[in-house]
Amino acid sequence: MKVIIDTNILISAALKGGKPKIAIASVIASSRFEWIASDAIIREYKEVLKRPKLKLSESSKSEFLEVIDLAVIPIDVNITVDFTRDRKDAKFLACALASNADY
Numbered sequence: 300m301k302v303i304i305d306t307n308i309l310i311s312a313a314l315k316g317g318k319p320k321i322a323i324a325s326v327i328a329s330s331r332f333e334w335i336a337s338d339a340i341i342r343e344y345k346e347v348l349k350r351p352k353l354k355l356s357e358s359s360k361s362e363f364l365e366v367i368d369l370a371v372i373p374i375d376v377n378i379t380v381d382f383t384r385d386r387k388d389a390k391f392l393a394c395a396l397a398s399n400a401d402y
Contacts, residue, residue, distance in 0.1 A: 301333050301400040302326055303391055306343050313348060313355055313363045327370045337376040337394045341367060374398050 304323060312319035326332045336344070344367050347353075348360055355363075376397040380389045394400065 300331055300402065301335050301398055302402045303335055303394055303400050305391060306347055309344055309363065310347055310353070313359055314353065327366070333372050334370050335372045335374050335394065335398050335400060337374060337390060339390045340394060341371060341373060
């Protein structure tokens, strides 16, 4: 099953742990899931994790940056989606459409 994880879920997992972190750990641990993302999404994950205003510890930042490098399967996205409601989410929709993601 192909899964795309929204940046908000990743950041919630890094900041608070709890259910978001459990959800990500479950995706990584299960052979049923493939965590996929486009280059643009991977860049966003990493840029947001590095924002000083989040005040993430260096160990937490390093942990999640490593998780991204090891667990996320990069895919090529060759389509563009115009999602006027929230343009920042267009890359997630394009990735989902290009990869036939399940979730």
